[in-house]
Amino acid sequence: MPIELKCHRGIGPAVTGPALVADDNFSARYDLDRIKGTFSRPAHKLFGQSYVGKILVLVTAKGGVASAWMLREMAARGMAPKAIVFDRANTILAQGAAFAEMTMVDRFEAGDPTRLIQNGDELRIEPELGLVTILNRG
Template identity: 55%
Template sequence: MTEAIKIIKGHRGMGKTVRGEVLSANDGFSARYDLDRQQGVFSRPKHKLYQQNYVDKILVLNMAKGGVASAWMLHQMASMNKAPKSLLFNFVNPVIAQGACLAGISILDRFDCGDITAELRTGDIVEVEPEAGEVRILERALT
């Protein structure tokens, strides 16, 4: 097992332990309005991750937006193999949490570092263990 550079504690989440590359921005997240789910990229031009591919990434954003449609779209994305491995938010709403659970996407929020989007940067390699409420930084992206 790789030793963590840093461990960030959050609220206990849901899902399996996953490891992967971070895609991070201090922006919101709507599976309905921000994404091209067929292509696996952010498609809303004003989103900070516009045109970035989110598939199999550890997606790190400020807050989840949207309701029931966003939740079932997470399931659709997973069924097409076009989903992120994990969703990390400063704040998540219950509907998105339920959608992530249904889709089998690990999810965690409310971190002790304050702003998770400031702590994790695109390209970092992390391990997310929702049941323990932990994110382990394994490698830092080159800046």
């Protein structure tokens, strides 16, 4: 049986994809080279890695109101993550996900998802149900 993780009801469509996990936070303005599609802030734990098409699993969102516009702009160029999973989202990223029609979930019953999900796990996210399934483990 795949591992099922219950979370709060989320935003956006159901998606499947590979997880890119870090015990770190997220801001589209501060952390990313949005042209190259990589994490560009040297202090970020995913520095240098591509996020395009990945399901990002991170702890929380940081300051940076701009992220609300940026997710949609990144999605329009095909240079966006497929979804973002947070332990706890902040308002900006939730608003940005709603605007970009990007999948986002947070608040897991079993705790911090960066400890529950491993890098490279294949995930199925169903925001309406508040459910994340780890397809490759169980």
